[in-house]
Amino acid sequence: MSNIIKDIKRTILVVEDEIINQEILKEVLSVEYDVEIANNGIEGIQKLTTSIKPISLIILDINMPMMNGIEFLKRLNEKNIKRIPIIVITSETETELECLELGAIDFIKRPFELPQVMLARVARLIELFEDRLIIHASERDELTQVYNKNVFIEYVKMIEEYNPNDKMDLNVLLVENLHIIHELYGQDKADEVMKYIADELKKNVKAYGGIVGKLEDEYFLVFHKHVDNYDELVKHFEISLEKYGVSGINFKLGVYEIDDKKVSIDVRINRAKLTCNQVGKFGHNKHLAFTDISQNNSLLYEQLAYDFHNSLQNKEFVIYYQPKYNIENEPYISSAEALVRWIHPSRGMVSPKIFIPLFEERGFIRELDHYVWEEAIKHLAYLKENNMDIVPVSLNVSRIDLLDDSIVDILESFTKKYHVDNKYVYLEITESAYNSDSNHLVKIITTLKEKGFKIEIDDFGAGYSSLNALATIPFDVLKLDMLFVKEMYSNDKTLKIIELVSDIAKYLDVVLVAEGVETVEQLNQLKKFGYSVIQGYYFSKPLSKEDFMKLLGENKC
Amino acid sequence: MLTLDQLDSFGANTKTGVQRCANKEELYLRLVKMVPTNASFKALEESINHNDLDKAFQAAHALKGVLLSLELTPLTELVVEITDLLRNKTMMDYSNYLEKIETLRKKLEDICNN
Structure with missing residues (x-):
């Protein structure tokens, strides 16, 4: 019950002929209630119909002259007054059933229980009854009454x-x-x-x-x-x-x-x-x-889309970290990419390949991105607080995030909230984002860079070629699309392109990252070409927060 | 002036009685003083004399309630017994009970009037 209605002083009607009992009840109850006294059933009915203040509870004696308690209960039923809880005072067990059948909800036995007990019982009954009335009024659909x-x-x-x-x-x-x-x-x-x-x-x-x-x-x-x-x-x-x-x-x-x-x-x-x-x-x-x-697939998608908000609330989206290793000398973890995993309550791990495009289509992706960003930044703060070495974290930024000016404020609100320096936050922006309103995009990315965030061009070389993007977007890191690494040896051209990208990076003086690296041959080739940072199963798969921290603890940077 | 000590020696459980009256000794004593003149004593006696056991039961029952509330134990015990007998409409000579009840009522009245 809300406090507003709790504070109202309620009125209790005592229907009891014996003056000594009246006095006791009045004394006990008046601590918290206004008490009206009726000397018999007839007076009780009169009080009920004439009382200006609503009666919240009736305490009823059974043996009374003029109209006894049983008659009183019957009369109330006839009059359809059922909205007031009634406690019957009794020492006769045989009348209890009859009273209950007539609508009484509880008994006070003689001799009366201690005042505190009586007050607590009365308060509880009033509360239950009022809650019931409120629930009844609000629990049904107005039209159909279901x-x-x-x-x-x-x-x-x-x-x-x-x-x-x-x-x-x-x-x-x-x-x-x-x-x-x-x-x-x-x-x-x-x-x-x-x-x-x-x-x-x-x-x-x-x-x-x-x-x-x-x-x-x-x-x-x-x-x-x-x-x-x-x-x-x-x-x-x-x-x-x-x-x-x-x-x-x-x-x-x-x-x-x-x-x-x-x-x-x-x-x-x-x-x-x-x-x-x-x-x-x-x-x-x-x-x-x-x-x-x-x-059925379409249904699966519908279900996943339906489950999104619940899952977000229940923290079923979990952040995994895939370490990136600097390989210039002895390899060490120089940063990590934050990747989202969906531990679905009934489907288990759902692949991002399924849910990311779906959420992009349904317009949920920003919400999810914001969640991942905050969780990853929070984790950086956690590492710092626990005196662990921290390495920058790369966050994926969807195209849609960049259409909105507020991205700068949102990211900064997280780093401020968790006292994390912006320079620890790398933003992976897919090259294809450049295809939309590029002026606006460049403006936002420039602002982000000015604020100290590091900009990483992700999936470079995938989809449309956009050397133009490299010329106009201010960025710090170039990340080669993993397809090139995968198909490194499929033909000479691929290898040439990988080398060419390395030259571009050198020329632009940005860090060069290759991802999807799985074998030692790939690693050595990339190292030879001058790739300084490597991400891939060769070093580590994406790790849970806990496993990542463990690995970080052994890191020699 | 009536005191709790006097009622204790009468056999009352004044501690619980006072608690029941919201811990107000003065209220308890005031209510106890009302007992000897309670109309139900007279109603009980008269209805038994008229052999109206229903009415007698009503009176005994009402009396019982009051006595229980105020923890006037010796009187309560008697009235509880007579109430049960009357509820079952036991045909018997109630004069012995009435006498005992009257003796205790008088005793309480004397204490109250001191």
Whole structure:
């Protein structure tokens, strides 16, 4: 209960004929409440109907002249006054059941318990009751009177907690063509259809011991015991819709069978909805199970896109570090590239080759990049704080990041926050970024360089040739695309180009990096050409934060 | 003036009684003083004399509540017993009980009036 309503002084009605007991109750309760006294049931009813202040709780004696406690309870039921919790004072166990049946929620036995206990009990009951009223008012979808999404989720959690061994299905049902009803017959009719469907759904689902909620728009949520074959349930539901007699209304059901309860309910809902949207694409069924289609690629992408924000929040994106070795003399780790890995809760490690293009397409990539940047910079600070040698970290910057002027402020906000010198942060910018608005790009990169960040041209030589980019972008490091290294010996030309790039780097006086180096031959060749920094499996694969720190500890720079 | 000591020697559990009255000794003593004149004593006696066991039970029950609250133990014990008998509508001679109750009521009244 929020503090605002906690601080209100509430009123308790004591219905009790014995003056001595009245006095005791009044004395005890008045510490925290206003107390109204009624000498019998009749007076009690009068007080309830005439009291200006709302009564928060009634303490009721059973044996009273004029109108006793039982009569009083019956009268309240007739009058439909059920919104006030009632505690009955009793020393007669045989009346307790009757009182409970008539709506009492608790008892105080004679002799009264100690004042603190009584006060605590009263406070708790008022709180529970008021919470219940608030919940009741806000837990349902206004139109259809089924649970709203949040409450639905709470109930799912509760049901699973109490029935941990039951296999359950969480499904999403979409009402189709409602917009047609809306256009033909108007809003009221469309509302009526939704209400009807909600009621029918409740009836149908009840048979399976389940609950119904509302997701959004025309989507309903359903949770019930696992059903092996949905044909019957769906047929049943079809018949109820036909009975209603509005043609054109249709529905789709996406079924998510819960095999792993660790999958969050949000994710399950998303998957069921995803599946629901795919109904019809795989035949003429009105229902489809997640497992039937999860192998499908497009669905995988949809699922990954759905899972992105949850995963980001749950820190399922993990930063790996691939060391870069300086090979001019005895090799040592001179920096590392921060690479993002997605440890997906149900799919395990998801390849960046899959999710990076997807997130670029869906517009999530900036969010992910920012997350990676902050985590990597935070890690630099961690190393510093623990008196470890720190080496610069390279961060990948997507093309889209560079379209936005705020990139400078964002990066600086991280380095300031973690007290890391900008010179430890290398920004790997793909050459292809240059293809967009180059003036703007050059301006931003120049600013970043002025702020002390190091600029690294990534994947040089891949895609379009852009020597022009080298001429206009101020940069510190040139990184050869890994394809050249891979195909180093496939023909003479490749080798020549690798050498040529080395000359360019020397000429421009920038550090030259080769990545994708796996063999000692590659290494020696590159060293001969004057490549000073090497990244690749020959030295090390990308490492977890912990393993990277271990390796760094042994580093002799 | 009525004191807790006097009530203790009467057999009352004044410690709990006072606690129940929100730890207010003065309130406790004031309420105890109201007991001897409580109408239920008279109602109990009269309804037994009229053989109205229902009404007698009501009176005994009400009395029991008060006595329990104030921890007036010797009187409480008697009233609890008679309440149970009356609840079961036991046909018997209650005069012995009434006498004992009256003796203790009088004793309490004397202490209160000092």
